[in-house]
Each structure stands twice: as structure tokens, then as C-alpha cells.
Amino acid sequence: MSHGARFEDLGIGVGLRTVHYGHIVENGPAVDWFEILSENYMNTAGRPLHFLDQIAERYPIVMHGVSLSIGSTDELDWDYLRGLKELRQRVGARWVSDHLCWTGVMGKNSHDLLPMPFTEEALRHTAARIRAVQDFLGAPLVLENPSSYAEFAESTTDEATFIAELLREADARLLLDVNNVYVSAFNHGFDASEYLKRLPLDRVVQFHVAGHTQHDTHIIDSHSGPVIDAVWQLLADAWRLGARAPLLLEWDADIPEFEQVHAEALRAKEILKRVNDAGRAA
Amino acid sequence: MTELRSLQSWFFTVTTDPVDVASGVARAGQLTLESVVRRGPRQSAAERIEIYRSGYYSRLVECLADDYPALKHALGDEAFEELCHAYVRAHPSRSPSLNYFGRHFSQFLAQRGGASAGFSSELAQLEWALVEVLHARESDELPLLQLSEYGPDAWARARFRPSAALRVFQFAYPVNAYFQSFRDDQEPAIPSLRTTRVAVYRRSKLLWRLELSDVMYQLLTWLLSGVSLGEALERSKQLGDITEEQIMTWFGHWTSQRFFDAVELG
Numbered sequence: 001m002s003h004g005a006r007f008e009d010l011g012i013g014v015g016l017r018t019v020h021y022g023h024i025v026e027n028g029p030a031v032d033w034f035e036i037l038s039e040n041y042m043n044t045a046g047r048p049l050h051f052l053d054q055i056a057e058r059y060p061i062v063m064h065g066v067s068l069s070i071g072s073t074d075e076l077d078w079d080y081l082r083g084l085k086e087l088r089q090r091v092g093a094r095w096v097s098d099h100l101c102w103t104g105v106m107g108k109n110s111h112d113l114l115p116m117p118f119t120e121e122a123l124r125h126t127a128a129r130i131r132a133v134q135d136f137l138g139a140p141l142v143l144e145n146p147s148s149y150a151e152f153a154e155s156t157t158d159e160a161t162f163i164a165e166l167l168r169e170a171d172a173r174l175l176l177d178v179n180n181v182y183v184s185a186f187n188h189g190f191d192a193s194e195y196l197k198r199l200p201l202d203r204v205v206q207f208h209v210a211g212h213t214q215h216d217t218h219i220i221d222s223h224s225g226p227v228i229d230a231v232w233q234l235l236a237d238a239w240r241l242g243a244r245a246p247l248l249l250e251w252d253a254d255i256p257e258f259e260q261v262h263a264e265a266l267r268a269k270e271i272l273k274r275v276n277d278a279g280r281a282a
Numbered sequence: 283m284t285e286l287r288s289l290q291s292w293f294f295t296v297t298t299d300p301v302d303v304a305s306g307v308a309r310a311g312q313l314t315l316e317s318v319v320r321r322g323p324r325q326s327a328a329e330r331i332e333i334y335r336s337g338y339y340s341r342l343v344e345c346l347a348d349d350y351p352a353l354k355h356a357l358g359d360e361a362f363e364e365l366c367h368a369y370v371r372a373h374p375s376r377s378p379s380l381n382y383f384g385r386h387f388s389q390f391l392a393q394r395g396g397a398s399a400g401f402s403s404e405l406a407q408l409e410w411a412l413v414e415v416l417h418a419r420e421s422d423e424l425p426l427l428q429l430s431e432y433g434p435d436a437w438a439r440a441r442f443r444p445s446a447a448l449r450v451f452q453f454a455y456p457v458n459a460y461f462q463s464f465r466d467d468q469e470p471a472i473p474s475l476r477t478t479r480v481a482v483y484r485r486s487k488l489l490w491r492l493e494l495s496d497v498m499y500q501l502l503t504w505l506l507s508g509v510s511l512g513e514a515l516e517r518s519k520q521l522g523d524i525t526e527e528q529i530m531t532w533f534g535h536w537t538s539q540r541f542f543d544a545v546e547l548g
Contacts, residue, residue: 021487043379045419046447047487067378073287080378105290109375110298110338111345114290121286150330151320154284187330189323217324218333 003140007173007205008094010060010246012265017251020258021051028058031262035248038065038096042083056091062206062248063088064175067109068098070133070143071116071126074105081136088137097142097175097206100126100163117152118162123169130170142173142205147180147212147221149187159184160198167203174200176243177208178234179227179250183219192234201243209235209268210250224253226264235268236275284313292318297334300371304328306335342370342383349384350409352464353402356472368394381417385410398472405457411449411482412489420484421445421543432547438512442505442542447484450494450502452477458491485539492539497521498532502541505533 011032016024018040023029034055041048055061067080088096101113116122134141145163157165167174176199185192209232211225227249235247249265284292292310299306307315319327343366347354354362373386388406391399456473458480463470479499481492494502497518504514511533518529536542 039379039381043377043381044417046415046417046484048417050420050487069378073290077378102290103378104375105287105294107376108294108298109377110294110334111341111375111380112297112334112337114293114297114334117286117289119283119286121283125286149333150327151322152289153316153318153320154289187322217329218322220333 003134003138003171005095005140007245008060009244010062010094012268013060013062013246013248014258014262014265015064015248015250015252016052016055017255018048019255020261021055023258025051025054029258029262031059033060033062033094033246033248035062035064035250036091036093038063038084038087038098039067041087041091042080052091061091061093063091063093063096064144065096065098066111066113067103068133069101069103069109070098070129070141071100071122072102072105073125074107076129076132078136081133085137088139095142095173095205096137096139097144099146100143100166101146113146113148115146115148115150115152116162118155118157118159119152120156123162123166127166127169130166130172134170134172140171140173142175143167144175144177144208145180145184145199147177147183147187147219149218149220151188158190158195158198160195164198164200167200172203173205174203175206175208176201176204176238176245177210178238179208179210179212179231180221181234182228182231183212183221186219193237196234196238196241201238201241204238204243204245206245207235207238207243207247207268208250209247209265210252222253223250227267232267232271236271239272239275240279284318288312289318293334296331298338298374299335300339300367303331303335306331339367339370342366342375342380345380346384346387349413350387350406352409352461353387353405355464356398356402356405356460356470365391365394381413384413401455401457401460401472404451404453404455405460407451408453408457408461408480408482408491411451412491415447415449415482415484415489418445418447418484420447420486421540423540424537424542424545436547438510438515439547440511441508441546442511443544443546444506445483445541445543448506448541449482450479450499450506451482452479452499458493461491481541483539483541490539497524501529501532502536505542 013033014031016034016036041052099113104110130141181192209227210223213220213222247268251261292313295310296306315327321327322330346366369390375383388403391406392403454475456476456478460470479494483490501514501518
């Protein structure tokens, strides 16, 4: 079943975080849209929803989850999906996204975004689950390329090719996290620009940018600090290659004042303007 | 080619091992580390897997630290972390949400025993009540003006249903005072036994803790358990030198704070 959907150009958004609730509700900052962490508003009838309802009245909302576990070999969690659907209706979410990963197995949850093996079996298995979720939600599912720290020896293809084939097979959309591309490229030693070229950029409906934590041997996708220039550059590269979508900044550790987070997100405007200007000049 | 299910079971077992990657690989059996995980450009397969393993514990410890800040202060960072690791092993998360991951902590502490287990368990109970109340549905205001149309007999028969955003406790330790000292950035010592009573509730976006006297606690407990207002009043008066006016003042305050979700006029 095909699920048509309108993916609006929402502009530049910010990830909604608890520490900013008061500021947003009281001051109504001029932000284009907010992305919420879906699970923070499920299994609750209390304060998180008290704020979310007020914010959803004033701003477009997109739902971004971390627990769908689309690649797991456990059964799909239909209670979770029902909660997701209810929340989507409650806040009028423009779309629902999660990650290309699995979070647990054998009934247990690691609450981490665990890497997929890029095999034929994983592709068929995950595509079937995406289709089932889309049928249940009655909307396309948007999946994010994850950052990862390990690769499976049994993978028979690379991540970008796997994503391209998976999204085509399941008719799903891509949330392109350019910070994750940068992180995984460093951790696994691949060329980030080449990775972008192999992605189905016509399926990109949203961008993510974020900061990260650089160690000597690896990078952790910590969502802390400002976005580094190399990540902005990857955004510009994707834009140059034809990807067009609203953008969102994630900031989850050592979160500063709201205005600083918003200002960091707005840096995207200048960067994308330069790309557009250069394109016109050429 | 290893089946996806087997790969995931192996990966999960290794990355949640409480000791280290080698121990996890031994426990998972069947597959070798190198046959599952590739070496990276700067890290061995074991170092790469260790990122996930250490992340598993630190993430869940952080979740418990968010829910139990005063308990962490009382036990000290090291003892708290050790306790959290034991808790994670005993109660691994089986939910897509972390909202209720720490719900067994008080009971876990009580069963574990040891020095100050009684105090720690009660402090955890108080802190968990704050989490529960944060996520609970708040009651609407009771239509007391409409109730005033009814006579005293109807009032005496009135029974109240408790709000989902209210918890009432009697503790053997003064855990609420300890919690308040912690919140005030003081360095409270672990207190001695002293019976205390407290109500934890939410009004709009704010969480409240209200110390209760013995009589207040008894009256409130009766009302919350379905005893009629008239019966609760009579019982309260027998507890000591309490006037009906005092009792109705308390009752009025609790009603204004939405302790009750609904009223039934018998």
C-alpha cells in the first residue's frame, strides 16, 4: 500500500527539550517548528503533555522516536505503535520519524540505537516491518541514517546502498542526519561525500545537524556543542546534490539557553544561501 | 551466514554484559568476536563493542540518577553507581520508554538490605512518587459550589475518589526533610528514625510535598480509601483535641489542591 503524504518545507527547527519549556511557553520565540522526542510524551498524562499541548497550538510539530526498533527480530510492539499514532493525532504531527536501527531483542531494551548488519536478510526483514508500520500509521515512515561505532563482518553491502535499497523497497523516506554521516565516516573510515552520492536524496524529507564529541580513536554522537564546519559542509554538499528539506538542530547534552540553540540552528540559513547563490552564479 | 536473530541476540548479550566484552563473548557463545564485528580503522573489534557496552550501563545509571538525585547524594556517587548496576542486572528495561525504568528501585533497596537500607528505600519511595506524580493526570476542580446546594446529610455521606496525581505516605524516617535539605544545597546527614507523613502531588506544572500531622494523615487516608466525609470527621475527632473547623480547613485546602478526582454523594 502506498502512503501519500505532504512533506512541507517547515524551515529551520529546534529539538524541543524539557529545559526550554518555560522559555518557549512564556516568550513564544520565532522558531519555524519543533521536533519532539516521541517517547517523552507517551506513557504520560502529566507535565510533559501539559507543555506540549501549549506548544503544539503555536508551532508545527514533527515526531522523532528512538524506540521503534524497526530492525529488531522481536515482534513489532503494537502498544507502542498505538501510542505513537495517538500522539501523532493529538499534536497534529506533520510526520513521524525514527532510526534505521534496532534497540533490543529477546524482550529487552538497550535504549541505544544499535547497528544493523547490511545483509539481504536484514533488508527484507526491515522493509517488511516498515511497510507494516506505515500501514498501521496510514502515513509514510521517515527513517534516519544512524551514527554507529561498529560494523558487522557479515555485511554484504555498505550503509548508503543498504539505505537506498531499503527505502525503495519499503517506499519510505529519509531523515538525513549529516552529523551522523560525519561521525560514522570517521568511525568506519569511509568517504562521507561518496556516501552522500549513494543515498536516495530524492527521498530526503528532513535534515538533522548536531554537535558531537571527538575522541582520539572515534567520535560519539553526543549532540553536544555547536555544529562543526565539516558537518555544515556536508549539509551544503547534500543541498548541492539536490536534497531539499527542512532542517533541525539537535542539542541534548550541556544544553545552553534557548536563544543560543536557536541561533546555532539559524546558521544553516547563511550556509544554504551561499550554496544557492553559488548555484545561480554557475 | 549467521541469521539476523542470532546476530542480534549475540550482540545484545555482549553489549549488556556486566563485566566486560570478553565475558560477554564467552557468555554469548557460538560466535567469535572477530567473526561478528569488523576491526575499525583505529579500534579493535573489542574496543568498538565496548562503546556500546559501557554506553548501556551509563545511560541507565544516568536515568536512575535523574530520578533519584537525593538518594545518589545520600549514598555517594560510587555506591549509587554500584547499586544502579545491580538494579540494571536485576531489572533490565523491557519497555520502549525509560519513564518508568526506576519503578522497582525502592523495593530493590529494601530487599537488598544493608546499612541504611530502610532510609534509602523510603527516600527512593518519595523520589519515585515525584516521578509518578509528574506523569499522572491532574484532576479537574471539584464542583464544590454545586455541592453546596446539597444539605449537611448529603455532605456527610460524600465519598471522594483520589486524584491520580497524589501520593500519601507514612515514613519511619524524615525523608521529606532530608530531601528538602538536599534541594537547598545543604549537606544533610542520614537521619535517625522518626515517623513522618507527607503528601506528594502536582498542580499544573508544579510538584508539591506537603508534610502532614498524624491526624491529617489519618483523615486523608480515610477519605482516600473511600470512607465517607461524615465518618472520617467522627473518627478524626476521636484522635485528639481537634475541632471540626480545623478539619474542614484542611479539607478545604486539599480540595483546592485537587487531591480528589470526583465526589459521590452516596
